[in-house]
Amino acid sequence: MSEPHPRRAAVTGIGVVAPNGTSTETFWKSTREGISVLDRVAREGCEHLPLRVAGQIRDFDPPSAIEERYLVQTDRFTHFAMAAADLALDDAGLDRPATDAAPFSVGVVTAAGSGGGEFGQRELQQLWSKGSRFVGPYQSIAWFYAASTGQISIRRGFKGPCGVIASDEAGGLDALAHAARAVRRGTDVMVAGATEAPLAPYSVVCQLGYGELSTVEDPERAYRPFTAAACGFVPAEGGAMLVVEAEAAARERGAPVRAVLAGHAATFTGASRWEQSREGLAEAIRGALREAGCAPEEIDVVFADALGVPEADRAEALAIADALGTHGTRVPVTAPKTAIGRGYGAAPVLDAAAAVLAMEHGVIPPTPNVFDICHDLDLVTTRARAAEPRTALVLSRGLMGSNSALVLRLGAGDAS
Amino acid sequence: MSDRITVEELSELMKKAAGVTVAPEELKQRCDSGFDALGIDSLGLLGIVGELENRYGTPMPPDAEKSKSPRQFLELTNSALLAGA
Amino acid sequence: MSRRVAVTGIGIVAPGGIGVPAFWDLLASGRTATRGITFFDPAGLRSRIAAECDFDPAAHGLDAEQIARCDRYIQFALVAGEEAIRDSGLDLALENPWRVGVSLGTAVGGTTRLEHDYVLVSSHGQRWDVDHREAGPHLQRAFAPSTLASTVAERFEARGPVQTVSTGCTSGLDAVGYAFHTIEEGRADVCIAGASDSPISPITMACFDAIKATSPNNDDPAHASRPFDADRNGFVMGEGGAVLVLEELDHALARGAQVYCEISGYATFGNAYHMTGLTTEGLEMARAIEGALDQARLDATAIDYVNAHGSGTQQNDRHETAAVKRVLGAHAYDTPMSSIKSMVGHSLGAIGAIEVAACALALTHQVVPPTANYETPDPECDLDYVPRVARERRLSSVLSVGSGFGGFQSAVILNLPREKTE
Numbered sequence: 023m024s025e026p027h028p029r030r031a032a033v034t035g036i037g038v039v040a041p042n043g044t045s046t047e048t049f050w051k052s053t054r055e056g057i058s059v060l061d062r063v064a065r066e067g068c069e070h071l072p073l074r075v076a077g078q079i080r081d082f083d084p085p086s087a088i089e090e091r092y093l094v095q096t097d098r099f100t101h102f103a104m105a106a107a108d109l110a111l112d113d114a115g116l117d118r119p120a121t122d123a124a125p126f127s128v129g130v131v132t133a134a135g136s137g138g139g140e141f142g143q144r145e146l147q148q149l150w151s152k153g154s155r156f157v158g159p160y161q162s163i164a165w166f167y168a169a170s171t172g173q174i175s176i177r178r179g180f181k182g183p184c185g186v187i188a189s190d191e192a193g194g195l196d197a198l199a200h201a202a203r204a205v206r207r208g209t210d211v212m213v214a215g216a217t218e219a220p221l222a223p224y225s226v227v228c229q230l231g232y233g234e235l236s237t238v239e240d241p242e243r244a245y246r247p248f249t250a251a252a253c254g255f256v257p258a259e260g261g262a263m264l265v266v267e268a269e270a271a272a273r274e275r276g277a278p279v280r281a282v283l284a285g286h287a288a289t290f291t292g293a294s295r296w297e298q299s300r301e302g303l304a305e306a307i308r309g310a311l312r313e314a315g316c317a318p319e320e321i322d323v324v325f326a327d328a329l330g331v332p333e334a335d336r337a338e339a340l341a342i343a344d345a346l347g348t349h350g351t352r353v354p355v356t357a358p359k360t361a362i363g364r365g366y367g368a369a370p371v372l373d374a375a376a377a378v379l380a381m382e383h384g385v386i387p388p389t390p391n392v393f394d395i396c397h398d399l400d401l402v403t404t405r406a407r408a409a410e411p412r413t414a415l416v417l418s419r420g421l422m423g424s425n426s427a428l429v430l431r432l433g434a435g436d437a438s
Numbered sequence: 439m440s441d442r443i444t445v446e447e448l449s450e451l452m453k454k455a456a457g458v459t460v461a462p463e464e465l466k467q468r469c470d471s472g473f474d475a476l477g478i479d480s481l482g483l484l485g486i487v488g489e490l491e492n493r494y495g496t497p498m499p500p501d502a503e504k505s506k507s508p509r510q511f512l513e514l515t516n517s518a519l520l521a522g523a
Numbered sequence: 524m525s526r527r528v529a530v531t532g533i534g535i536v537a538p539g540g541i542g543v544p545a546f547w548d549l550l551a552s553g554r555t556a557t558r559g560i561t562f563f564d565p566a567g568l569r570s571r572i573a574a575e576c577d578f579d580p581a582a583h584g585l586d587a588e589q590i591a592r593c594d595r596y597i598q599f600a601l602v603a604g605e606e607a608i609r610d611s612g613l614d615l616a617l618e619n620p621w622r623v624g625v626s627l628g629t630a631v632g633g634t635t636r637l638e639h640d641y642v643l644v645s646s647h648g649q650r651w652d653v654d655h656r657e658a659g660p661h662l663q664r665a666f667a668p669s670t671l672a673s674t675v676a677e678r679f680e681a682r683g684p685v686q687t688v689s690t691g692c693t694s695g696l697d698a699v700g701y702a703f704h705t706i707e708e709g710r711a712d713v714c715i716a717g718a719s720d721s722p723i724s725p726i727t728m729a730c731f732d733a734i735k736a737t738s739p740n741n742d743d744p745a746h747a748s749r750p751f752d753a754d755r756n757g758f759v760m761g762e763g764g765a766v767l768v769l770e771e772l773d774h775a776l777a778r779g780a781q782v783y784c785e786i787s788g789y790a791t792f793g794n795a796y797h798m799t800g801l802t803t804e805g806l807e808m809a810r811a812i813e814g815a816l817d818q819a820r821l822d823a824t825a826i827d828y829v830n831a832h833g834s835g836t837q838q839n840d841r842h843e844t845a846a847v848k849r850v851l852g853a854h855a856y857d858t859p860m861s862s863i864k865s866m867v868g869h870s871l872g873a874i875g876a877i878e879v880a881a882c883a884l885a886l887t888h889q890v891v892p893p894t895a896n897y898e899t900p901d902p903e904c905d906l907d908y909v910p911r912v913a914r915e916r917r918l919s920s921v922l923s924v925g926s927g928f929g930g931f932q933s934a935v936i937l938n939l940p941r942e943k944t945e
Contacts, residue, residue, distance in 0.1 A: 066651065066652075067651040067652040067653070068652075069652070070652060071655055072655070089457070090453075090457035090458070090459065091456060091457035091458055091477055091482070092457070093457055094454075094455070094456065094457035095457070095481065095798070125795060126792060126810060129792075129793070130793065134668075134689065135667060135668065135669065136666070137668075142637075143641070143651070143653075145726070145730070146638060146641050146645070146648065146726055147645065147648045147651065148648070149648065149725060149726055149729050150641070150642055150645065150647050150648025151647065151648035151649060152648075153567055154567050154568050154725065154728070154729035154732060155488065155491065155492060155567070156492060157726070157729040157730055157732070157733050158455070158485055158488065158733060159481045159482075159484045159485045159488065159733045159734045160481065160485070161726070161729075161730035161733065162730040162731055162733065162734055162736070162799070162928065163481075163798040163799060163928055163929070165634075165730075166630060166631060166689070166691060166928070166929075167632070167668055167689035168630075168689055168690050168691045168927070168928065168929040168931070169798075169929065171690070171793075171929060172691070172793070172798055172928065172929025172930050172931070173798070173929075175793035175794075175795050175929070175930055176793075176795050176796065176797065176798065176930060178795075179795045180793060180795055181792055181793050181794065181795045181807055181810075182792065182793065183790070183791050183792060183793075184690070184791065184792070184793035184929070184930065184931055185688070185690060185697065185701075185791070186688065186689045186690045186929075187686055187687070187688065187689075188629070188632070188668035188669060188687045188688065188689035189668075189669045189672065189685075189686045189687050190667060190669040190673070193669065193686065193687075196684075196686060200701075203704070203708065223651060223652055223653050224641055224644065224645070224653050225666070226655075227644055227653050227655040227658050227662070228637070228658075228662050228663055228665070228666035229663060229666065230655050230658070230663070231658070231660070231661070231662050231663030231664075231666075232663050287684075287710075288683075288684040288685070288686075289621060289682055289683060289684070289685075290625070290673070290676045290681060290682050290683065290684075290685035291682060292673075292676075292677050293670075293673050293677065302682065305621055305682075420669060421667065422667055422669040422670055422672075422673035423673050423676070423677070423685070424669070424673075424685055424686075479797065479800070480797075480799070480800060481734060481798070481799060484733065484734055484735065488733060503735075
């Protein structure tokens with residue numbers, strides 16, 4: 023499909039709850055300035071575990087963001103999701119009367135990879151220490167992957183298509199693409215994204231089995247993709263929700279079209295087969311460019327997956343070169359997630375949010391803690407770089423083998 | 439813990455199990471309001487019943503979770519406690 | 524012109540029937556596969572019954588390494604996947620792997636292994652600061668729900684869009700729906716679609732106990748699951764998996780494949796009402812049915828059979844009856860509507876795919892599976908629920924519906940391809 027679709031999917035709102043900011047403004051300021059907030063894991067019950075560094079949210083106060091009756095029945099990952107959805111909807115100027123007027127035209131799709139781990143661990147403890155009668159009524163709706171989509175839909179009265187992609191990291195981009203397709207099929211607004219809360223003790227124990235997990239103790243050295251010192255990735259919590267809206271619907275209500283979800287493709291090359299991910303990621307990039315009707319040279323910035331495993335980093339650098347040709351070695355590449363860690367499905371959604379903000383502000387955010395690149399990439403390190411990116415490519419790969427690519431175009435320039 | 443479930447205890451459980459804050463004084467005045475008007479849904483009421491069963495070590499009548507109002511709920515649950523005592 | 528989507532292969536692991544022939548035999552005979560729980564000691568639980576699979580992974584061709592690495596629900600998907608691919612006659616070596624996708628649903632994923640290892644690392648729930656040294660070697664695979672689609676994609680060397688879908692109890696319908704859209708939109712030519720769950724474990728049984736959603740008919744497990752019956756009192760937990768090979772119709776016809784049926788419509792909406800509660804009106808499910816009909820370009824009167832969600836809870840069966848009547852109108856009374864959960868239980872995320880498979884088989888055999896255990900009519904559920912005995916009937920278009928925790932309401936339409944009915 024090289025023709026622009028008649029119902030293009032626009033980004034009209036961004037809501038972020040991330041380790042470096044619990045509002046879109048603070049997230050962007052910190053991201054642009056390249057401030058790393060990776061820190062020693064300070065969660066009750068995690069002190070003794072071999073995971074030392076993570077991206078943790080410290081200034082999020084659930085009761086000030088969410089009604090208590092929703093808090094008691096949900097896990098932290100859903101607290102983040104509800105709060106991020108509120109921020110995104112406020113940002114888009116979609117208030118309750120506006121969405122109540124047409125509830126079936128607003129849907130929700132989230133990606134979820136870790137579920138309600140803290141809530142689940144608490145209830146497992148009740149069951150196994152006291153007995154089945156001590157398991158509460160909310161376990162059935164708090165632990166499962168669908169909790170965030172369901173609660174956002176109920177809390178805000180959205181009756182449109184609701185979905186949940188429980189895929190690996192790349193699922194975050196797939197959720198955005200799912201939203202774009204729902205818009206093309208006729209839904210006016212989709213609230214789409216991902217949030218994760220994988221830092222409960224048992225959830226951390228589960229992740230220790232990932233060979234790619236960094237267990238380095240020094241926050242400045244724990245996550246350094248594309249360098250000779252790459253030693254794995256650091257996990258994170260939080261995420262982002264975007265308002266994805268039919269471009270015509272946004273224009274009709276006078277909402278700024280901030281960006282357009284122009285193209286996406288997903289492939290699969292096997293769990294932890296990083297060398298093969300080169301071919302899979304390149305294929306995904308080509309597919310996303312094709313759908314966007316975008317030439318490789320039009321890509322002004324790449325938000326890299328940046329796993330931080332040497333073999334995977336090499337595969338990604340080569341995939342960019344394979345798909346973008348010589349332009350691949352010239353285009354600025356960045357990985358702001360080195361400041362906050364990788365929040366599984368939420369990581370590429372935060373990257374998509376950062377990509378929209380980068381295009382709006384004319385600046386490419388840096389890749390903190392990363393120096394001495396050992397790949398043929400123009401990686402934006404230390405300081406943000408002034409630029410005028412109009413088209414961004416966001417990449418993501420998952421530990422279970424998915425590769426995904428998303429092309430975003432700056433909105434205003436696309437007005438026709 | 440007394441041998442009867444009081445309005446104070448119900449108020450505390452409404453907060454703990456359903457996240458709904460209604461002070462005991464206010465709850466006394468609204469004892470005939472519907473639980474739905476107070477913001478307690480079916481799962482919230484099930485949570486309150488479960489908590490009471492575990493505290494008092496006795497099953498509550500099956501109708502307790504279908505009570506429409508705090509007054510009805512307290513009458514049902516306290517009659518079960520009395521019968522079990 | 525939009526691309527049409529065919530079902531060319533089916534594989535099933537279900538209680539009372541591993542493999543399509545045994546599964547269909549169970550449905551056609553109206554037998555039930557519900558029994559007292561044998562997987563663990565259910566003492567202390569309110570609902571101590573389930574529909575368990577007598578499943579021996581080695582007998583179904585899985586090797587020792589697959590058995591060790593893969594949770595039970597993934598083993599189901601692998602075995603059902605093998606059967607479906609074999610059934611389709613598809614030679615994957617001849618396919619472009621970038622055009623082969625996977626879309627599999629699960630509601631609770633690796634919960635059973637997560638609970639098993641939790642008990643070890645927490646010393647039976649005694650510590651919050653769990654001891655990682657006690658964890659098993661494959662725990663991270665249980666933690667990541669995407670292990671489901673990933674493992675199946677690796678087995679069949681699919682390299683196209685691979686996703687795991689988790690929309691609670693509509694996961695199976697939605698996974699098939701997403702796969703249908705994937706092919707229709709041209710993002711793949713073949714999609715291995717379906718769902719799997721193995722939720723019969725203490726934590727999952729306990730969490731449904733806590734909301735009294737499951738049936739306490741412990742004294743008569745074989746008749747415990749009673750959808751639409753006036754005496755119904757909850758669902759009976761099940762487990763299992765189903766995999767369908769979906770294929771772009773021309774792609775299937777070009778290789779001379781058997782075509783069970785087409786998938787022609789899918790829609791899903793949220794009820795924005797309650798995480799577990801359902802309205803009495805069924806407006807949102809009705810909307811999903813209308814959306815699926817629109818996409819299939821079918822009038823409501825074209826529906827010959829409704830495969831119900833029919834979980835057997837008081838509220839679900841009322842809700843669903845209202846939704847179907849809202850869309851089908853007077854035609855609803857002439858349309859058989861049955862719930863196979865009466866026989867195979869409710870396997871959470873898996874059941875939607877198992878039900879789509881049952882619809883495809885119903886079209887093939889021109890037989891409507893019954894609602895077992897249906898005896899006493901409920902005035903609020905006044906449709907034809909096909910009591911106890913399967914029924915021969917001319918079927919060309921059938922509807923499968925589902926509701927899930929979180930408010931999900933989904934509908935899928937299957938029909939015999941025109942080439943076949945003419």
